Amino acid sequence: MGIIEWVLSFAFGGGRNAVAETVQVFRENTEAGAARAAQHQSQTLEQFAQEFKLQQRGWFDRLMDGLNRIPRPAMALGTLGLFVAAMVDPVWFAQRMQGIALVPEPLWWLLGAIVSFYFGARHQAKGQEFQRSMAQSMARTPQVVENIQALEALTEEKEEQKPIVVSKAGPKPLEQSAEYNAALEDWRQANG
Template structure:
């Protein structure tokens, strides 16, 4: 293959054209290999984060106990909702009586319950979001950030009246 390309004299030129076509093609279509590698990297990062959440940190028995209790409310609420449906099907009269009793609960008490539940889950979310690490700024991405706006003169747009007017207003304001 190297002999034929040297005889025809198109080896380097063909490679240059091929790489240029590949680069242009990636502008219009996604490179499937790179996309799959990115998806795999994201999945592995998610699995790593999930594993870190459940890893044994040796915090002590009390912290382990509290973390165990903190994981109970969501499953209890989900199973409790399913239990309400089962109770409603098993004993409709008893369920109806209890729901009528809930109708007598005053609104401020419902608001208090909503506030307690909201603050509980909100505080948990805040605790975990504060502990999360912020992603590093990649130098190549930081280099692509736009620079400070430059001064534009109206003379830069002689054939476009709207842009000339805009540039004049910008120079007066700044």
């Protein structure tokens, strides 16, 4: 044993671990790697803490940040509100849309440009598509008004009637529609 120790001591110097140093040539020192990883993680968390640190800002900066957050939710909720308004009072909604139809086209283009610059793009194709669909919706307004009047007339009557189905062709008795089920009607009358 003394000769091997003397050879290794001669090759690597006194007081050194020849086996550990030889292995480190082929494989990373796990303890040193863990220390480097811990230091890296600590520095990363420190950097994140600096990025997300609450900055002391003035009232004007806070006000502007709040105002910049309003348009997108306002437009989304406003659009949902239009759908609700169309269902609650279709005639009122149709009257408002007729008023919007009177807005001159250059003003639509200006509004489209402002909105597209604010949100990022896609205004021309989608805007023209929207106008076409609005025109198609307005063309159906008289039919919708007739159907609503027919439904209101049905709710006002106190006496019992045969069920009515409202379709594109207008109101008609249930027996003439595809949804009529004679067995189901007999069961409903029997169980009243």
